[in-house]
Amino acid sequence: MKLYHAPGACSLAVHIALREAGLPATLVKVDLATRTADDGQDYPALNPKGYVPTLVLDDGTALTEVSALLQYVADRNPAAGLLPPAGTLERYRALEWIGFIATEIHKGFSPLWNPAAHETVRQAAIGTLTRRFEVLEHRLAGNAYLAGPSFGAADAYAFTVMRWAAPLGMDTAPWPGIRAFLDRVAARPAVRQALAAEGLA
Ligand SMILES: N[C@@H](CCC(=O)N[C@@H](CS)C(=O)NCC(=O)O)C(=O)O
Incomplete structure (x- = not known):
């Protein structure tokens, strides 16, 4: 998985959940002023909402919204008790x-x-x-x-x-x-x- 994030932004909640659940994810920083991503991805094309976070699943599917992502991560590893x-x-x-x-x-x-x-x-x-x-x-x-x-x-x-x-x-x-x-x-x-x-x- 890849987590598009900005340091200290609400994406940190998903980042923490991923680590608590022991799920590996690559972090990709997004500049919110320019909406550019550190990996060269056209960020508005990936997430037309333009904001962080976006979680890209291993099959390339992009998921957004902190509330949904927290549930997604928690359900990937129920044993973590999130x-x-x-x-x-x-x-x-x-x-x-x-x-x-x-x-x-x-x-x-x-x-x-x-x-x-x-x-x-x-x-x-x-x-x-x-x-x-x-x-x-x-x-x-x-x-x-x-x-x-x-x-x-x-x-x-x-x-x-x-x-x-x-x-x-x-x-x-x-x-x-x-x-x-x-x-x-x-x-x-x-x-x-x-x-x-x-x-x-
Ligand atoms: N409803 C969204 C809100 C996300 C949000 O507020 N992201 C902020 C950072 S905490 C952001 O990227 N702001 C920049 C912008 O809106 O352009 C969610 O829950 O994911």
Whole structure:
């Protein structure tokens, strides 16, 4: 497989999941400003959405969207325990967290990434994200991981997007559960390897 990614972007969640699942994948860096890929691939032709991540399977099929890719990776190696079996309530609970992270937190950060965003828009985004962070904090105050007793796909995604908070001006000091979660996940060997491979260690 090949993972088209940008260092530290949401593609990191899929990268972590691949390493946690022990699935080999070649990393290909994409320059998001120019939409060019390091391997010379015409990236918009591969993924007309233009953004990362794209996972190219061994038969050449391109799959996109973090939520779908996390499920794909988890299902390639169920023994890694990244997601509970399909059809179980635990699976839906994990998908509930992945959906929350994707739509409420990942996309909630969008105005903070936009240098042209007006200050009122930025402050509104910070207000909404603060309320979403409270949901995470409530869960993580008494639980090591989001969707179950052990690390899973939702945690890879939450770790990835919550890393953006401090650099985007949202100090995580008010949320000790989130801070401890970030430290806990960052200490995992697969996560350390993923961060190092993306030049983020
Ligand atoms: N819905 C997409 C969102 C992906 C996304 O937001 N990718 C960002 C990086 S985190 C990106 O590539 N942005 C550049 C762009 O949109 O042009 C997914 O879940 O995969």
